[in-house]
Amino acid sequence: MNVAAIKNGKGGVMPPAQTDTVSGMLSASGISKAFGATQALDDVSIRLEPGEIHGLIGENGAGKSTLVKTLCGVHRPDAGTIEVGGESITGWSPEIAIASGLITVHQDVNLIETMTVTENIFLNAEIKRGPFLDRQAMAAEAQQLLDTLMLEISPEAVLGSLPTDLRKMVQLARAMRQKPRVLLLDEPTSSLTADEVDILISQVKSIAATGVSVLYISHYLNEVFEHTQSLTILRDGKTAWQGATSDITLPEAIRTMIGGTLRTSQKIDASTKQLGEPVLKLRNLTLGHRLSDISFDVRPGEILGIGGLIGAGLGDLARTIFADPDYRATSGDIMMDGERVDWTSPADAMGAGIGLVTNDRHRSGAIVDFSIADNIGLPSLSRFSNKFGVLKTTALKAEVDDQMQQLSVKAAGPLAALSTLSGGNQQKVMLAKWFMTNPRVLILDEPTIGVDIGAKQSIKDLILQKAAEGCAVVILSSEMDEIVEVADRALILFRGRIVARLDEPGFTQEDLTNAANASFNPKISTQTTEKSVETIS
Amino acid sequence: MNSVIAFGRRNLNIIQLVLVVLILSATIYSMNPRFLSPVNLSNLLGQMVTLLIVSLGMTIVIINGEFDISVGSMVGLTGAVMGWFMVAMPAAYTTPFWEAHPVLLMVLGISAALLVGPMLAVLSGLLVTQFLIPSFIVTLGMLMIARSLTLVVTGGQPIAGIPESLKAFGVSRPIEIPLPIADVGLRLPSIFLVAVLVYVIGWFVMNRMAFGRKVYSVGANPTVARLAGINTTKVKLQCFAIVGFCASIAGVLNVMRIGAVSPNSGQGLEFEVIAAVVIGGTSLSGGRGTVLGTVLGVIIIVLIRNFLNLARIDIFWQDFATGAIIMTAVILNALQRRVSGAPA
The missing domain is CATH 3.40.50.300 (P-loop containing nucleotide triphosphate hydrolases)
Structure with missing residues (x-):
């Protein structure tokens, strides 16, 4: 020494x-x-x-x-x-x-x-x-x-x-x-x-x-x-x-x-999907210097992947769409069903049918002291209480039980404290929490962060299943293999800007990773229709 | 059997507190058998009403992640306002109307008194939530302001002449519970029954209503609560209103029990209240605590006071003992969390 x-x-x-x-x-x-x-x-x-x-x-x-x-x-x-x-x-x-x-x-x-x-x-x-x-x-x-x-x-x-x-x-x-x-x-x-x-x-x-x-x-x-x-x-x-x-x-x-080996995706062929009109549209959404001119559409039943490196602004984008007061958009529009909305709080966004699974379970997703049921029920309190605000505990518990079974959450029961669960099961509870609000648009920010491979796979299955039920899903992830596996279309964010759009199915993990390193002149695969790749240096 | 163990684990804190209450009671009884006499118990119940009701409000506001140390002053100011409306005002502005309608005067006095606490506490809450000032500092200011207003309203003098019907209610003991150990039953004071009612409502609100879940979640993690669509500012203000209202109820009952308004009533109450809440297992960092725990915390504080008197501990040493017991309770809670592996 x-x-x-x-x-x-x-x-x-x-x-x-x-x-x-x-x-x-x-x-x-x-x-x-x-x-x-x-x-x-x-x-x-x-x-x-x-x-x-x-x-x-x-x-x-x-x-x-x-x-x-x-x-x-x-x-x-x-x-x-x-x-x-x-x-x-x-x-x-x-x-x-x-x-x-x-x-x-x-x-x-x-x-x-x-x-x-x-x-x-x-x-x-x-x-x-x-x-x-x-x-x-x-x-x-x-x-x-x-x-x-x-x-x-x-x-x-x-x-x-x-x-x-x-x-x-x-x-x-x-x-x-x-x-x-x-x-x-x-x-x-x-x-x-x-x-x-x-x-x-x-x-x-x-x-x-x-x-x-x-x-x-x-x-x-x-x-x-x-x-x-x-x-x-x-x-x-x-x-x-x-x-x-x-x-x-x-x-x-x-x-x-x-690792060279790309896992085969088990997603439904996008061409067979019956997609309606876009439910959520973003137009030139900007958040100070952190996000610039973000525009995209997402339709019911569709999974849109947004990839980016850490620091690209994925979390900022999720919070901005969800109208978190700390992330108030400085300009640009959010539209639901073609109508411009002016949300001022997450409650407004939730009222319009948006759900957000945040990227940091400990800071912004879970209350580990709470039971599973209390965590899952938190965004649904108004649905599970009568006009005097009295909770319908039996109905809530029944639906929580149901969600736990569907997501195969391994726990002693709905009253077990969240802290007693493994990371993967805690993350499933975070999904269940928002599944139960019956969202029309589900925003998933790094949905498999900090969970083991097995849980990762079942979370991806759940995401695909949710989309098959008609929910529009936006998945933001720095793990490109995840986007390749579940997303029908993909965007790449680089330092707060969209630098690539991969609109046709069949893009690979390599395409995404290349695009995410935008200032390296990427040869994005020929399937890419819109090569709006900007070089930022 | 497993469910019994699970129940025990979930309610470990409550079980411990009940054991402490039993041990304390047995100790006091062995020192002085009169402790368990119906008359003494009935007196104890009447004396703990103020502490009980204020502690409920404090529990809720602390679970919510805030603090209100102005409660003692608020009890005093509530009594002063009540006395002013019922005694000072009719005396100053003698009108045939007030003489003809004594009941109306009583209703007016009690209503005004019950509004004082919530209004000032919400004012504290607004300062806390809008200017992001720690509630400890804001309510410290409010503690001094409210005490000063109490002295202004009362002129620093006790106010006698509270209507006889209110005094009678304050000392009445309408319900008698037969006890196996004594010939006479335990008579429950009316004001104690009010406290029981307040606690039943409080327990229901915190455990069976959506609002209770919101209070806990805002205290445990405001970001999670906000992102679940909860208006955290509104919940905080509501909690301040509740603690203020509890202080006012306690203030009104206190005047009824004593039969007069004292400008010093409630002085130093905040220390006993916070002690009771903390001993009851409520975490000062928010998000964790129970209404039942606070009931037991209050009982323990009252028993300790009783014990120290009966044991003839020098009055100068009594706060020393109470302080040491609070510290022990907090350390035990912290150790327990460390052992069970839950986050502090």
Whole structure:
């Protein structure tokens, strides 16, 4: 373990980018980590030379975040060794990782909004003169760091007053202050606009030029391909490919990521479907800078898939359609049955027949303390109470029982607390909750997130069944195989815009993944009728 | 058998509280057998009415994820308003009309008093929901405002001269329950019966009405509630109205029981109320708690007070004991959740 790096940092006022000549070098070998029966990482090795930018890609659940969490000391691996600069790390904790020079810039901006830029950069590593804070020294060093990163922000600015991209840069400045030998960047660009991405990447390159090794984890394959020298592709916890980035093409990488084998879809042939007039239409729906000009139609009985990477705005779109007050559309129209609607709350949207299964069960979907029946009944309270508001408990329980059987929810009974159920069964309860409102349009935001393969399959079956009953289904997902399996048509969202429309059945997972990496010039399959692919860079 | 175990697991908290009540009762009885005498029990029931009714409102507002610490002042202000309408106003504006219609005066006084709590509590609720200020701070302000208004309305002096019929109701004990252990039966005070009625309604609202589900869900997770189509602001305001109304009912009954308006009545009540609610198992973070638990929490508070008196514990040490017991109850709840693996 090397603690010299951080000791040197105390009191030093010179930015590390200019003076620190210690070679950064990471060597992780044979890393394995299991969670219960799931082998999240299986014998993964990565080696980074000084100054190298190494890309790490893979599908959701491939093991990227487990690897990052292992490297930055959050998880202790079951097997394997990690060496930084030739010295092996023997203990596992975030403090040890930081002390050895393994600095992580996490996906979420985890800084304190009420503090200034300087205070954030020096949080828990303040420069002191005796027992007192040396504000002058910190301000000077912060200014120097910001200059190095070519950031025109005041070190005295309160973080909360800065836009998201600059906060990300402050996070980078804080990482620089910690004298990294290896910099782990976890989805550094997911909340940034195209211009901001360019700035960030040029900063990362200049950091690497000083000898720091960078591990660049991203869903944006085009960024990874443009800016990394070497690449690791993870699939199902194993290294699926490793080598120089120039040795592989993007389409090959995508095939490697998804495993090449595409599951056959069991969906009903769209051509045999009797589709009526569109029930829900969106026209140029815009939500600030997060969503622009979203337009689509969806008909009863049809499943529309909307794919996109994390950060593409799938969740924002779902909430905007559902009239969540925190996601009020800034312009554009929503139409039901051809009539423009003006919903101001989810209750309005529900009244018109919309249902929304949100993408985060814990934060916005489930109340785990509640029983299954109480969770399922929540959006249907008015239907199951008389005019005085007295609940018809017997009727409610009977229908909940019925839903639980249809969805084969495994639980002790409708009165069992939701917290006693497995993730897959909890997710089924989320579906049941909205199935019971008899929606005309069901919006499913990442409906199979955090559930095992078996439950995934039965959830997809349920979605197909619901559409067969005449419900219009919009499924938003970052897992392209899911869209291929259930959707009749697909849209691809990229940084809040629709960049591709695949209107004819027969599109493949590769088509979708290619389109989702829009600024890589994608050869979308010939079945695509409307190639409204925009290049955003 | 399995269903018995399941019932036990679901109601573990209630079962524990009942055990505590039994143990406390047995201890007090062994110290002084007169504790279980019908007269003493009847007195205890009358004395706990204020605490009972206010605690119900507090339970609902805390389950909803908010707080109202102004309840004690609200009890005082309600009594003051009632006294002003029934005594001060007719005295100041003597008219033949009021002398001819004493019943109308009573109805007017009680109605006005019952409106005070809900109105001011909804005002607190509006500040909380519109300006997103923590309810603790808003109702702390309301606590001081309402206490000040009480002193203004009463002039800082007790108001006597409450109509005799109301006083009579306040001390009447119309129902007698025969007890196997004594010759005389347990006489239930009228105001206690009012409290029982309030609790029956409260239990029904929280367990058998859609509104109850909304209160729990808004307290447990406002985002989930909002995305299920629930108007969370409206539910919060309704809960504030309920806690204010409970404080006003308690204030009116309190005047009837004492037979006069005291400018200090209800002072410090909020501490006992919150203690009772917390001991009853209601989570201060919202979404979790029961009406029945609160009943038991109130009984435990009253028993502890009785016990400390009977044990001749120095009055200066009594709050120390109550405070320690509250902490123990909260720690036990937290440990229990940790053991059962439920989220805190």
